[in-house]
Amino acid sequence: MAARANGRAGAAGGGRTVSGRPRASLSPERIVEACLELLDTEGAEALTFRRIGAHLGADPTALYRHFRNKDELLLAVADKLLEESLDGYDPSDDWRETLRGLCVRAHQVYLAHPQVAVLTTVRITRRPAEMRAIDMFLGALAEAGFPPEQAVLHYRALVDFMLAWSCMDATYASLDVQTRTKDESAWSGVYAAVPADTHPHLAAAAPHLASVEEEANFRFALDLMLEAIAARADRVAR
Known part of the structure; x- marks a missing residue:
């Protein structure tokens, strides 16, 4: 016994x-x-x-x-990443900064755990951290002036953009170093040598292609999204 x-x-x-x-x-x-x-x-x-x-x-x-099973555990792990992104975060008085902060923090956490991000960015956790994040996003969009039916559409567009970008960056970060080095060197090598007579616009932009930094590019794209949402919010307010 x-x-x-x-x-x-x-x-x-x-x-x-x-x-x-x-x-x-x-x-x-x-x-x-x-x-x-x-x-x-x-x-x-x-x-x-x-x-x-x-x-x-x-x-x-x-x-x-x-x-109960592996999938339930994976969803709990996915919610853990969202919990990390929200840890210590308080919404801003400016709804744009709230949306920016939520997206940037989530993107950073996903990149800190790329192997996990590849598996979880496409999932819906149905757990506390995700619900808290959704409420913050929708609260910021309500402050922008969107009624619930429009806030939901803007929430999905913005968050799906962030998740897709995060998954792409995480997938790239999961590649071996040699593969990443070859891809990154292509901008200053292969593309810099493209002849102007066959690809005039690419040749003109080639010197700048290698200067694009991934995190800065994500934030640039995020600002484009936020500017579009702000323009729509202005129209709703009229």
Whole structure:
């Protein structure tokens, strides 16, 4: 009976490890953190209960007490990234700055966890951090003067833009260094050598192509979106 009791404690994440050290109890938060660590270092292949359990020093079956399946765990990880982006953030008095801040912070968090972003930017978490973020976005758009039916459309356009850009940047960041170096050098190499008689506009712009910095380009595109939303808000106010 004692052996079985110890086995059950181990399966739940308590008891002691093989080394004899106390094993910390599992919790949804601890499992999500472990999953995030594994995805950051090993990629999508690490997203298995067996691998996560081994990382935590727990029986994989213990994870099912907190998450029914791998997809439910992935959604919790996705919400964890949104929680990170909102940590310590307060909306601005200027609705444009609120929208800009939310987008920039989310984009930065996704780039800090590119392997995770590739898997999660297309998902809807249905969890607290996502709901809080949506409420902030819609609140800012309401301050801009949009009624709910229009606020929703502008919210989706802006956030889908941010998520798509973040996924693109995260996918690129997930490439090996050699591949990224070849792609980046193309702007100052192959494209700089394009003849003006066949590609006049490309040849004229070629010296500037290599100077575009990715984060600055994201913020430039974001400003274009915000300027368009502001122009529409002005029309609604008239």
